Amino acid sequence: MKQITIVGGGLVGSLLAVFLAKRGHAVHVYERRSDPRKASVYAGRSINLVVSHRGWTALKAAGVKEAVERIVVPVHARMTHDRDGKLTRLPYSIDGRPIHSVSRGELNKVLLSEADKYPNVTVHFDHRCTSVHLDTATCTFHNEENGENVAVTADVVFGADGAPSAVRQEMMKGRFNFSQEYIEHDYKEIAFPPNADGTPQMDPNCLHIWARRYFMMMGLANQDGGFTGTLFMPHSGEFSFDGIKDEKDLKRFFEAHFADAIPMLPDLTEQYFRNPQSNLAIIRCGPWTHTDKVALIGDAAHAIVPFYGEGMNAGYEDCKVLNDLLNDHGDDNWGVVLDAYNAARKPNGDAIADLSLRNFVEMRDLVADPRFILRKKIEGRMQAKHPDKWLPLYSQVKFTDTPYVDAWNEGLRHDRIMEEVLAMPDIAERWESEEVEMKVLGLLEQV
Ligand SMILES: Cc1cc2nc3c(=O)[nH]c(=O)nc-3n(C[C@H](O)[C@H](O)[C@H](O)COP(=O)(O)OP(=O)(O)OC[C@H]3O[C@@H](n4cnc5c(N)ncnc54)[C@H](O)[C@@H]3O)c2cc1C
Structure with a gap:
């Protein structure tokens, strides 16, 4: 039994905690945010995600598939909306197999609750990692509630702390490759509410795409009958977020390009000017491990653009592969396991980064x-x-x-x-x- 620190209790850190707890390790997860299961922490941020085969394989291996199945909506096809509102349905698979839409917040809550079922897991919320001593697997955390700092030494540390990873920052001080590439597009979420009777305004079993070459919008169903729409547009230039300065610009833009969506978005103006505009980048780095002490996992190792809907699925596959390697080499050979993990996953992290960019072009230009x-x-x-x-x-x-x-x-x-x-x-x-x-x-x- 090893003492394991997981930095980050997001989508990947919470699943990793389940995998390692099942193996009998003493797992401590440190998450900088408050417990999302406490009321309204997720209010105003309802991004949903697509879970696909690799994600399900990992969720099943961790024994949490059924718990997640209860909160998903199946998605069988893309539905393209052209400028005249004409719809074209393109199934994702020839045998009717769906991918699944899930709320990020709900998924995180379910996985944290699954991790909590193990007595050998402790989740420390409001603890932000501020530094890591790689050779001794010692992390320092700042307690956001009482302002105190605490140093924690473990046998192994996992950096599951997402794209801005504090663990990776520490690794970058040594012999470490790193690149970060912003794409010209930013994104903004716009929620499509359900009809007054709670029914969805569009087919909930499709991923809706308004592909307009230089920009696009997509909509993915939520369980409550609403959709989360995401508008992807260049940061600046013609057809850009910078180009929409006021209500008149917004109205003109939507009337020209997304006219059929307007009746479904009664509070479009309020949402557009209220919701944040976020940027998108690809992070490639390596090696993902430091001796037998530290490993990066999930977005901390491979942040990609969201156009294949695979970032989280790739992170879940990282967890499954790590678990398989522990099965192969045992739980006392972390040097061997982490080397094998890096060798197995790093080329795949790079490949899904390339694929995610390719699908951006496919969704934006080619679907139409x-x-x-x-x-x-x-x-x-x-x-x-x-x-x-x-x-x-x-x-x-x-x-x-x-x-x-x-x-x-x-x-x-x-x-x-x-x-x-x-x-x-x-x-x-x-x-x-x-x-x-x-x-x-x-x-x-x-x-
Ligand atoms: C618009 C958009 C759509 C997407 N759609 C999909 C999709 O359909 N399918 C898919 O598979 N993926 C999708 N992704 C990607 C997916 O969101 C990420 O791959 C996934 O969230 C990665 O999980 P993670 O746990 O590695 O990182 P995160 O989800 O970023 O979690 C990291 C956690 O670490 C915590 N943390 C950060 N720093 C610290 C610190 N210093 N100390 C302690 N805790 C810390 C954070 O609070 C957070 O809880 C999408 C991404 C975007 C932006």
């Missing part, structure tokens, strides 16, 4: 592009007829445990093949022909 829709149709047909030979990149990422790095390489191969297929004469008319099918199968042998 007829060639993209045609490609999806051809891929869907190939998958239906030859499931052993063709699994689209999106399905590999969202519906399998294929390592992200392998999925990414296979996706690049698919791009090369589909480029040739889409260049075939009259492809829009004969995409369902045997000739096209044979062409894809032939290219699969060569490319």
Whole structure:
């Protein structure tokens, strides 16, 4: 049994606590915020997230799948909204398998409660990590309530403290690679309320996308019949957050680009000017571990942009892989386990960062592009007829445990093949022909 400190009791830290508690370790989670289960801590911040296959695999391995299943909404398809309000439904999978929408706050509360069930877990809220001595696994925490500082020495420290990670800051003082890349887009949340009778205003089993090339909005269902909308737009320039200065600008902008959403957003102006505008960055770093003492996990190791909806799922997969490595090597070989963890996960962290950027382009530009829709149709047909030979990149990422790095390489191969297929004469008319099918199968042998 080891003494383990987890810095950060967010989505990943709380699940990691469950995994390590099940193994019998003495787990102390230090979270800078107050307990979200106490009333209204989450008020005004209702981001929801997509849980997909990898997330579920990890939740199941930790024994908390059923508890999370109670708070999700299944999402079977993308629903694109064009400028005229025309809707197009694009299923996520050919066999009807859904991804799931969940409230970030509710998920965090459920996982903290699951962790609390173990007598060997203690969660210390209102404790902010201010420094870490890496060689001795000693963290100093500032108690936000009484102003005192406390130093805690453990056998192993996990930095599950998200993108701004204090643990990573400490690692950066040594031989450590780090890059942070802001994208030009920021985001802002706009909530779509339910109808007066509590029913949803749009199909709740779809992720709604208003793709407008330079910017986009998406909407994901909440359990209460409402949707959380997220507007992604450049920080500055034409079509940007900077370009919307007052109510008139906002009205003009929504009328031109998201007209069908206006009747569903009665308090759009109030929300738009009240809700914060947040930026988005990708953090790549490494190594994620320091000797047998310290490891980064979740966003602290790999903060990505949210366009694949995989940041949390990747963090959950980190937890599952770590648990598998502890199964393989035992709970007394932390040097071996942490080295293997870094070797297994770091390339996948980089791959999902690349994938998240790629999906940004896909969602923003391509979902509204007829060639993209045609490609999806051809891929869907190939998958239906030859499931052993063709699994689209999106399905590999969202519906399998294929390592992200392998999925990414296979996706690049698919791009090369589909480029040739889409260049075939009259492809829009004969995409369902045997000739096209044979062409894809032939290219699969060569490319
Ligand atoms: C708009 C948006 C949409 C997203 N959609 C999805 C999605 O659909 N699916 C998906 O899988 N992912 C999604 N993500 C990504 C997801 O939110 C993150 O990957 C996930 O929250 C990472 O969890 P984490 O626990 O590693 O970090 P965080 O959720 O950031 O949690 C870190 C915790 O550490 C605490 N902390 C920070 N510093 C300290 C300190 N010094 N001392 C003590 N505690 C500290 C914080 O208070 C927090 O509770 C989205 C992200 C954004 C921004």
